[in-house]
Amino acid sequence: MRVLLNETQLLDGVRQLAAKIDEHYQGRPLTVVAVMTGSVVLFADLIRMLSMPLRVGVIQASSYRGGVKAGELAVDTDMLLDLQGRDVLLVDDIFDTGRTLERLTKIVQDRGAQSVQSAMLLRKQRTHDVPIRPDFVAFEIPDEFVVGYGLDYRDMYRNLPYLAILDEDEIARTSETHAAAKPIDPQAVASGNG
DSSP, rough: OOEEOOHHHHHHHHHHHHHHHHHHTTOOOOEEEEEETTHHHHHHHHHOOOOOOOOEEEEESSSSSSHHHHHEEEEEEEOOOOOTTTTEEEEEEESSSSSSHHHHHHHHHHHHHHHHEEEEEEEESSSSSSOOOOOOEEEEEOSEEETTTTTTTTSSTTTTTTTTEEOOHHHHHHHHHHHHHSSGGGGGOOSSOO
């Protein structure tokens, strides 16, 4: 694995992200919604750095389900807070195609949020599929498949304290290990991050 961002760089980036969000909201109460599961590490660090009164909630969204290419987006809103009349900040790990952010923004708007902004740890330098863009971004990264700091491949590597590029050999090894544990869904395998 090639380390792209080390632990110190990640925390510095999240501090800067929090400062931009603080400046934007100027102390107004905020409802921060984590997009699970990839944003769990970012979310934990970010909310401890924000200074305004916060409500926190989660929404489950997944388009990878075991592969490296985004597929159909599955969304679970069962744990979503009441958003009526609230300023909402969606927090996610990575902006790749943009389809997840576009769909979740619409869900939050449909639930009566007063405003919806988004904060991403990473934005891939690539052509995005939708016109929507994140409002706050900590890092721009190359169009590579990355793991660590909450991002995974086949539910592995989330615990790495750094962000690394997963090369093809590691993808193959992880796939073999994963295949020994359970069958691979052929529709879930291809190439990208979400």
